[in-house]
Amino acid sequence: MYSEKVMEHFRNPHNMGEIPDADGVGTVGNPICGDLMTIYIKVKDNRLTDIKFKTFGCGAAIATSSMITELARGKTLEEALKITRGDVAESLDGLPPVKMHCSNLAADGLHAAIEDYLKKRGGQK
Amino acid sequence: MRTVYMDYAAGKPVDERVLEAMMPYFNQKYGNPSSVHSFGNEARKTIDEARGRVAELTGAERTNEIIFTSGGTESNNLAIEGVAYRNKAKGNHIITSSIEHMSVMNTCKHLSKQGFEVTYLPVDRHGFVDLQALEKEITDKTILVSIMYANGEIGTVEPIGKIGEIAHRKGAYFHVDAVAATGQIPMDVKKENIDLLSLSSNDMYGPRGVGALYVRTGAGVQPVVYGGGQERGLRSGTENLPGIVGMGKAAEIAKAEMKIEAARLTNLRDKLIKGILDSIPESYLNGHPTERLPNNVNVRFSYIEGESLILSLDMEGVACSSGSACTSKTLEPSHVLLAIGLKHEEAHGSLLFTLGKQNTEDDVKYVLDLLPGIVKRLRKISPLTPKELIV
Numbered sequence: 001m002y003s004e005k006v007m008e009h010f011r012n013p014h015n016m017g018e019i020p021d022a023d024g025v026g027t028v029g030n031p032i033c034g035d036l037m038t039i040y041i042k043v044k045d046n047r048l049t050d051i052k053f054k055t056f057g058c059g060a061a062i063a064t065s066s067m068i069t070e071l072a073r074g075k076t077l078e079e080a081l082k083i084t085r086g087d088v089a090e091s092l093d094g095l096p097p098v099k100m101h102c103s104n105l106a107a108d109g110l111h112a113a114i115e116d117y118l119k120k121r122g123g124q125k
Numbered sequence: 126m127r128t129v130y131m132d133y134a135a136g137k138p139v140d141e142r143v144l145e146a147m148m149p150y151f152n153q154k155y156g157n158p159s160s161v162h163s164f165g166n167e168a169r170k171t172i173d174e175a176r177g178r179v180a181e182l183t184g185a186e187r188t189n190e191i192i193f194t195s196g197g198t199e200s201n202n203l204a205i206e207g208v209a210y211r212n213k214a215k216g217n218h219i220i221t222s223s224i225e226h227m228s229v230m231n232t233c234k235h236l237s238k239q240g241f242e243v244t245y246l247p248v249d250r251h252g253f254v255d256l257q258a259l260e261k262e263i264t265d266k267t268i269l270v271s272i273m274y275a276n277g278e279i280g281t282v283e284p285i286g287k288i289g290e291i292a293h294r295k296g297a298y299f300h301v302d303a304v305a306a307t308g309q310i311p312m313d314v315k316k317e318n319i320d321l322l323s324l325s326s327n328d329m330y331g332p333r334g335v336g337a338l339y340v341r342t343g344a345g346v347q348p349v350v351y352g353g354g355q356e357r358g359l360r361s362g363t364e365n366l367p368g369i370v371g372m373g374k375a376a377e378i379a380k381a382e383m384k385i386e387a388a389r390l391t392n393l394r395d396k397l398i399k400g401i402l403d404s405i406p407e408s409y410l411n412g413h414p415t416e417r418l419p420n421n422v423n424v425r426f427s428y429i430e431g432e433s434l435i436l437s438l439d440m441e442g443v444a445c446s447s448g449s450a451c452t453s454k455t456l457e458p459s460h461v462l463l464a465i466g467l468k469h470e471e472a473h474g475s476l477l478f479t480l481g482k483q484n485t486e487d488d489v490k491y492v493l494d495l496l497p498g499i500v501k502r503l504r505k506i507s508p509l510t511p512k513e514l515i516v
Contacts, residue, residue: 002436010436016506031470031509034430034450034458038508054508058432058451062506102456 003093006063013062015069017052024120026112028105035061035102039068039109043117046076053109060095060103064088068106077114083107128442129488133420133481134277134305135446139371140330140482146374147332150367158364159353172364175373182376183322183339184313192356193369196336197304198228199349200323201271203338203359204300205232207346208269208321209241212298216266220297222246222254223464224276229302230460233271246272250466251413252281259291267297274312274322277305278448278461278477279412280421289318298344304328304336308379309387309418320344326368330482331375335368390419390480393489397422397478400493405500406514411462411475422478423448425462428510429503430473437499443492446477 002010019040029035035057042050051073053065067088072080085107089095095104139147150171156164158172176191185191194200209219221233223245233243244262247255254272263270270292275282285301292299300321303312308329314322322339326332340346340359352361394417401424402408411423426434431447438445446452448459450473458472467475478492504510 007436007440010433011440013506027508031473033469034473036508054506056428056507056509057430058449059436060451061430062433098454098456103451 009063013066024117064106134479197325211347274303275306280417326372
């Protein structure tokens with residue numbers, strides 16, 4: 001059902017965990033639907049210096065979370081905001097069609113974390 | 126790698142003895158039972174022997190009360206649609222439960238668009254049909270009550286005899302979907318007031334693509350498949366001779382070995398349940414502890430999702446199922462788990478093991494050795510898990 005790449009990330013998810021002093025946190029999805037994802041980011045000089053995730057959900061949800069941390073790490077905020085759901089799926093050599101909508105939340109999670117960071121920073125000014 | 130198949134509800138291997146019995150009927154004994162010549166006579170005799178074996182498994186009084194179909198789904202369609210259309214003049218009300226198989230659910234849904242009224246009885250947290258609700262809902266307009274013998278997902282065995290009594294008191298036909306229970310537990314259509322009983326071949330280690338419907342003599346049923354009038358006109362189409370022979374042999378073996386195999390599986394089932402509940406915090410049994418199919422283990426774990434559990438077990442060679450939305454085509458969690466009162470997120474975390482002939486104590490031990498670590502790993506990944514559970 002899943003590509004080998006998806007299974008690889010499911011087996012050994014990259015950057016799994018929390019960042020206690022995160023600069024931005026984004027949570028998307030809903031346990032009622034079966035997928036819930038939290039992305040934590042550290043930002044320095046407009047760049048994502050660290051990114052971690054925690055995910056409740058199916059294999060695709062865990063693999064996309066892992067993949068987004070790889071895609072986004074080191075990127076500028078502008079670059080990170082351009083990462084799409086399609087980019088995540090493509091980097092995983094595709095997802096089953098049925099999983100494209102429900103479990104492919106990682107890009108949304110990343111964007112939510114960046115928005116959280118921008119909002120907090122805006123508040124400080 | 127070691128493999129442990131614990132998904133027998135999804136599919137079973139054909140018993141070697143069944144396969145052997147079937148083989149000649151592909152290319153050596155190929156007569157059509159409708160033919161007048163000796164080839165036809167032989168085929169007819171063979172089918173009637175198989176019919177007799179299936180009849181014996183159900184307690185049917187007459188052999189010709191067994192109608193062969195293409196499987197459990199067709200049997201359920203024929204029973205429900207067949208009774209509904211034939212008895213329209215008497216009434217338009219059908220009663221079923223909220224935990225039936227999709228072949229019952231969707232047939233009823235279809236009929237509700239054709240002018241029939243369908244009542245879906247609630248079940249309690251164990252999955253038992255609410256008998257008081259049945260008494261309350263059944264009226265003179267009720268033509269059919271359709272309740273499953275046992276639920277294939279949570280294993281709950283329904284009080285079939287009592288339900289049949291209530292249905293008959295009001296003059297309604299009683300159909301029982303016994304597909305999940307076929308060959309696992311004894312049933313008796315006479316004692317249990319059953320008018321129609323759906324059976325599946327593969328569920329008792331027979332081939333797929335064949336099933337049967339017991340139709341009590343005198344029950345008014347109209348066909349859903351029209352043609353040459355085979356199977357007393359209730360199921361037209363040239364008989365699936367090898368399949369029917371296989372189902373007959375499977376029924377014979379099931380009847381002879383059911384008691385011993387059910388005891389063996391019940392022992393494995395209870396060991397697996399106890400082992401899981403003892404070793405994994407916040408794990409729960411779905412269904413009833415004792416009134417359940419001998420091979421059914423349905424558990425749920427808080428904070429994690431079933432598909433990732435299945436994938437993790439599959440990587441270690443263990444095959445099982447889940448009621449999670451993420452494993453269904455419709456992306457809805459199991460209607461059965463929701464009907465017993467589970468929240469969506471609880472249904473997502475369910476895991477279904479269905480044991481069978483080839484499972485051993487070692488298999489149970491293998492799963493029990495693996496599962497706590499898998500649950501722990503996924504809980505570590507989940508943002509929902511309370512801190513104290515992952516230290």
